[in-house]
Amino acid sequence: MATFIAMVLSAVLTNNFITVQTLGICPFLGVSKKTSSALGMGVAVTVVMALAAAVTWPIYEYVMVPLNFAFLEIIVFIFIIASLVQMLEKIIQKLSPSLYNAMGVYLPLITTNCAVLGVCELVIDKTAMAGLLGGAAVNFGWAVLYSLFAGLGFTLIMVIMSGMREKLNNVKIAKYLNGFPISMVTASLICMAFMVFTYIA
Amino acid sequence: MTAKEFFKSTAFKCIAVLLSIVLICGILLTLCNALLYVTDDERTARAVAKVFPDEEVTFEEDEVDENYAETANYRVEQAFTLTGEREGQYLLSIIGKNGYNSGTVTCWVVALTEDNAFAGLEKLVVTGNEKQSFINKIGDSDIQAVIDGQNEDGFTAYSSSGISTGATFSLGAIANAMNGAKDYVESVYCGVVNPYADWTANTNITSATTYTVENGVVTYNIITAANSPAPSITIEIVVGADKTITSFTTKSDTTHSWSTENVYTDFAGKGADFFAGVIGENGDISNNSNYAANGIAIGATRSNYLLLSAALFATANYDRAVAQYAEGGAE
Amino acid sequence: MNKYKKITLDGIIFNNPTFMLVLGTCPTLGLISSALPALEMGLAVIVILTLSNMIISALRKLIPNEVRIPCYIVVIATLVTLIRMVLDKFLPDVYEALGNLLALIVVNCIILGRAEAFANKHTVLESAVDGIANGIGFTMALTVMGIICEFIGSGSLFGFKIMDFSVGMFSTPAGAFIVFGLSICAFTAIIDAFQRARRVKANRLARENMLDDGAQAEEVKA
Structure with missing residues (x-):
């Protein structure tokens, strides 16, 4: 239980993907203009992250390492992620057209989202994971749970960011600061706020 | 669709091109992997070279003696006997426990022996840590001060030594690693027998008792x-x-x-x-x-x-x- | 020759992938806390971008349109794996400093972006020039921001300590975001001023030409 709490705090707050590891910045800056779309993107990324880790971890651990082709990890992982995203898109389209309309536009973008490949690379790194889990041995369950909560941390920041950007719409911004620069300054403020959490761990 | 039509279709062309690219890339990478693979021995040699930046060191890896490898205060991960000019010296990879927040510090320790007796440490290089947020406050001079402050009971990071870093407990874990190196080298390489080795509850009891x-x-x-x-x-x-x-x-x-x-x-x-x-x-x-x-x-x-x-x-x-x-x- | 000059200038300045197109933000933000890893990352990207551009341009007639993206990704992933192996073997320090970000070059939008926008429509030579130019643009942006962040954040340059004063925040992502944002702002302002000056000059020339033409026409009439 203690490991679980430590892992959740680490994944969501102290080692947040956006504010600390700076992964998944493209959708963070690109799809955070409105809260609804930010939430949609966040949820989509979370789902893909958890699924991708759930597929890549066992393949890496039980197939690639024993058969000595761990060096192909990048190609294999990116292929798995791309096919997962495609499959998810088709399934959502079949099951719930309304959800597809809400979420579908973000799905193809996720393949080239470094948060997804990043989490897959992270959970197979034994030493990094031991640090995040406070020394507990990494297994399938932890890998998937960590990815899930890392995705939730990502969603959290997306939503906060979109809230701030909606407020930004109401003010007049200097010409050259408008657009990406002001978003990044805003993001910097969020990072500073989240830096506080590193002191509790 | 007949077989002939299939072979002429775009779908076939797509599959063929994609598959052949994947295959070529896979073969290329396998070849390169065979050429460029970094063996474990090479990684060890690299790690050792980092401890001795300005000299070539020859060494033999020893099997860690599990009887002496772990206590409540340290764990010996790897042990090397240095050869050549550094005859009689030992290089250990040790995890010092009981640091800040019950975390650990991983380090390389170079131990010296003279006439089959432990003769101090030459240096200690910190390579990693767990939960030691303030370990950056510890400079090389602080570590050297702990090494120089050795007395008959071992190494202490605080109190008598008067070293003030702002990361007392991390330095404590480092001192634990130093004491671990001393104990391990004494019992494994110098043949000092702890008379209390088979007694119960002997944690923290030295053989001088x-x-x-x-x-x-x-x-x-x-x-x-x-x-x-x-x-x-x-x-x-x-x-x-x-x-x-x-x-x-x-x-x-x-x-x-x-x-x-x-x-x-x-x-x-x-x-x-x-x-x-x-x-x-x-x-x-x-x-x-x-x-x-x-x-x-x-x-x-x-x-x-x-x-x-x-x-x-x-x-x-x-x-x-x-x-x-x-x-x-x-x- | 003018063609190559245009490709080069576009890649480095007018369509600078980092400042003007804001692509490849993840490695940028992750690495600009110090200058040296930023420069190393930039060099790795130059190599991969040039090679991927050349390979994709060479294969552009062969690859069917429907599966082009997966093909590009395979090529890029292979190159990234290769460069990881080479670095691990010969430059282990660099390999360690870049860590996981090296693997994430695969999803760096600059590389896939150049493949899609340029390499599949141009010759091998043009693509190579484009790859080098964009790579240099990326590297310059990263290094400049790395120098700024490292100087303010830890008072050193490329690892050499030069002053004791430092604002620790600038070596964290918070500082990286601020420096990145303000750098984009400064870069666009400078380019804009430059463009405007050029346009003014071009207009003046055009007007003078027109007057000259007019004068000539008068003369002809006369």
Whole structure:
């Protein structure tokens, strides 16, 4: 239980993907203009992250390492992620057209989202994971749970960011600061706020 | 669709091109992997080269002796015997435990020996840590000061050495690693036998400890290991025939807070069960609540842990001490 | 020759992938806390971008349109794996400093972006020039921001300590975001001023030409 709490705090707050590891910045800056779309993107990324880790971890651990082709990890992982995203898109389209309309536009973008490949690379790194889990041995369950909560941390920041950007719409911004620069300054403020959490761990 | 049509279709072309690209890339990578693969030996050599940046060092890797590899304070991960110009020196990869927030510090230690006896450390290089947020405050000079501050009881990171870094507990874990290197090199390479190796509850008890038996009363002169930042402590413990403590006196320099001796008069009349209960199963120094519940002073937890370990050792081994002393086995 | 000059200038300045198109933000933000890893990352990207551009341009007639993206990804992933192996073997320090970000070059939008926008429509030579130019643009942006962040954040340059004063925040992502944002702002302002000056000059020339033409026409009439 203690490991679980430590892992959740680490994944969501102290080692947040956006504010600390700076992964998944493209959708963070690109799809955070409105809260609804930010939430949609966040949820989509979370789902893909958890699924991708759930597929890549066992393949890496039980197939690639024993058969000595761990060096192909990048190609294999990116292929798995791309096919997962495609499959998810088709399934959502079949099951719930309304959800597809809400979420579908973000799905193809996720393949080239470094948060997804990043989490897959992270959970197979034994030493990094031991640090995040406070020394507990990494297994399938932890890998998937960590990815899930890392995705939730990502969603959290997306939503906060979109809230701030909606407020930004109401003010007049200097010409050259408008657009990406002001978003990044805003993001910097969020990072500073989240830096506080590193002191509790 | 006939087979012929299929072979002419775009779908076939797509599949064929994609598959052949994947295949070519896979074969290319496999070839390169065979050429460029970094073996474990090479990684070890690299790690060693980082410890000795300006010289070529030859070494042989030794199997870590599991009997001496792990205690509550350290764990030896890898051990190397240096050869050539550095004959008689040993390189150990050690994890020092009990740092800040019960975290650890991983480091390389170069240990020197002379005439088959431990002769100090040449250097210590920190390579990693867990939970040691302030470890950056520790400079090379601080580590060197701890190495230079070695006395007969080992290395201490605090108190007598007067080193102030702002990361006392991380430095404590480093000192634990140093003491671990000393103990490991002494027992594995110098053949120093710990007479108490097969005694129970021997955590934190050094081989310098002695005892005498008279009329069924055992008098121990226990010298504990250091538990940084607490230094090594010398304690005289008298255990009576009822296997409980009759007197408990700390003998070493008593300028530190743990020397509030009146607290430990409470030890009198207590047996092994009591001390085992206070220390708890893992002997964890973070077990503060247990200490407080039994009326043991808090605020010098690590010193207290050493005192309790000594008391437990003395009471739990009463029978063995009496028996071995009768055989003339004691020194 | 003018063609190559235009490709080069576009890649380095007018369509600078980092400042003007804001692509490849993840490695940028992750690495600009110090200058040296930023420069190393930039060099790795130059190599991969040039090679991937050349390979994709060479294969552009062969690859069917429907599966082009997976093909590009395979090529890029292979190159990234290769460069990881080479670095691990010969420059282990660099390999360690870049860590996981090296693997994430695969999803760096600059590389896939150049493959999609340029390499599949141009010759091998043009693509190579484009790859080098964009790579240099990326590297310059990263190094400049790395120098700024490292100087303010830890008072050093490329690892050499030069002053004791430092604002620790600038070696964290918070500082990286601020420096990145303000750098984009400064870069666009400078380019804009430059463009405007050029346009003014071009207009003046055009007007003078027109007057000259007019004068000539008058003369002809006369």
